[in-house]
Amino acid sequence: MNNTYIFLLARFIHVVAGVTWAGALIFISWLLLPALRGAGPAGGVVMQQLVRVQSLPKQLIALMALTILSGLSLFYLDISAFGPAWVHTGPGRTFSLGAAFGILAAVYGMFVNAPAAKRMGALGALVQASGGPPSAEQAAELGRLQGRLYNAGRVIMVLILIAVTCMGVARYIP
Structure with missing residues (x-):
């Protein structure tokens, strides 16, 4: 398989996985x-469904891994094609910055x-197994x-938005 096809495959994986990962993280932290x-205890039920049944964390980890690994492959392919000096160009620096924020x-x-x-999932399962409402201590911990x-979701959302912006504009940076 020649480098053009490898590049196109890596780019396809990077764009699809990256858009899905970033979109999911932004949706989760901004809206969900x-x-x-705001939903109180009912929100916990929805979150348990997402985590336990829908395997949201595993899906996000898979998308993250695909995005990062394909991105590193693209970075390697660019260095191979243009030489190590490419890293010091506008696009090279901007892609590097975007990669750093994504990682x-x-x-x-x-x-x-x-x-x-x-911890939240384990505590929620404990409360659910008890059959009653959470104790004051459990409610405080939840x-x-x-x-x-x-708060962490907001931080991650900002980091991802910076990474996505860098990736989107890198080729236009002189």
Whole structure:
């Protein structure tokens, strides 16, 4: 398979996975989490459905991995085609900056969001298994975790928007 086809395949994967990953993260942090937060206990039921039944975290991780790996492949292919000096051009620097923000969003999601979501899911399952409403302590912990997810989601949304913007304009930077 020649480099043109490899490039086109990597670009297709990067664009489709990246748009889906970014769109999902923006939707979740801008619309879904605030709505779930406002819905109170009913929001927890919806979140459990998304996490446990729909496997939202696993799907986001798969999209993230496809986006980053295909992006790194594209970066390698560009360096191979244009030489190492390409990294110091306007497009090279802008793609690098976008990649850094995208990877930072992924790392932030894995080390801030994922543990909070996992703890929230476990606590929600414990409350559900008890058959009653959460205790005052459980409700406080759920509220704290919900706030952490909300705030981290906003940070990730900004990082992703910067990454997407860099990727979209890189070829036009002199």
